[in-house]
Amino acid sequence: LFIGFGFPYEGPAPLEAIANGCVFLQARFNPPHSSLNHEFFRGKPTSREASVSSQHPYAEDFIGKPHVWTIDYNNSEEFEAAIKTIMRTQVDPYLPYEYTCEGMLERIHAYIQHQVGENPCPPWGTISAWPPVASLQVWVSEPQHTCTETCRRHGLVCEPTFFRFLNKEEVFLQ
Numbered sequence: 489l490f491i492g493f494g495f496p497y498e499g500p501a502p503l504e505a506i507a508n509g510c511v512f513l514q515a516r517f518n519p520p521h522s523s524l525n526h527e528f529f530r531g532k533p534t535s536r537e538a539s540v541s542s543q544h545p546y547a548e549d550f551i552g553k554p555h556v557w558t559i560d561y562n563n564s565e566e567f568e569a570a571i572k573t574i575m576r577t578q579v580d581p582y583l584p585y586e587y588t589c590e591g592m593l594e595r596i597h598a599y600i601q602h603q604v605g606e607n608p609c610p611p612w613g614t615i616s617a618w619p620p621v622a623s624l625q626v627w628v629s630e631p632q633h634t635c636t637e638t639c640r641r642h643g644l645v646c647e648p649t650f651f652r653f654l655n656k657e658e659v660f661l662q
Contacts, residue, residue, distance in 0.1 A: 489510060489511050489513060489571075489574055489575070490502060490505035490506075490510040490511065490513070491512075491513045491514075492512060492513065492514035492515065492543040492544065493515070493543075494514075494515050494517070494543050495528075495543065496543075497521075497528070497540060497543060497544070498543075498544055498545070498546065499544070502514070502543070502544045502547050502556075503544075503547065503583075503587060506551060506555045506556070506581070506582050506583075507581055507582065507587075508581055509579060509580060510579075511554065511555060511556070511557065511574045511577065511579055512544070512555065512556045512557070513557045513559070513570060513571070513574065514542050514543045514544060514547070514548070514556070514557070514558050514559075515542065515543065515558070515559070515560070515561040516541060516542050516558050516559060516560050516561075517540060517541055517542055517543075518560065520539060520540050520541045521540040522539065522540065526540075539634055539636060541558075542558045544556075549640065550584065551582065551584060554577050554579050555579055555582050557570050557574060598618070601618075602618030602619075603618075619647060619649065619650075621650070621653060624647075624650050624653065624654075625642070625644060626654065627639065627644075
């Protein structure tokens with residue numbers, strides 16, 4: 489059992505533990521940590537508003553049970569029940585595909601094959617954009633949901649490279 493105490497965010501240790509057959513137990517952040525409510529994110533060049541729901545959101549969202557348990561550490565009954573269940577559970581080592589050698593090489597290949605030339609922000613719809621703009625799907629989030637949550641609800645991954653196409657007045661007016 490590998491227990492996360494909330495920091496560091498999104499570090500490699502939980503993934504290493506899971507790859508070696510451990511269960512990762514982490515706290516759910518309520519409210520999620522962001523630059524609005526947590527000192528760590530203040531002044532950072534990225535805006536993480538309401539997006540860090542646990543110490544390792546990737547593990548929470550893309551690995552999940554039985555390898556990753558995300559619970560309310562302030563709820564002693566939930567904590568105790570999780571520990572008891574985890575201790576009775578046998579898990580095999582698990583390495584998500586994207587962290588295998590093949591997955592990493594696939595990402596590097598895609599990055600090299602689809603590098604944008606001298607124009608880092610090509611016109612809408614040009615073939616040099618990667619991921620292809622044709623794969624863009626636009627969904628409007630409910631006020632209480634983040635882009636990431638809305639994309640997941642539709643079986644998608646929120647792709648920040650598309651933001652340059654979306655964050656324009658004419659797109660919002662549509």
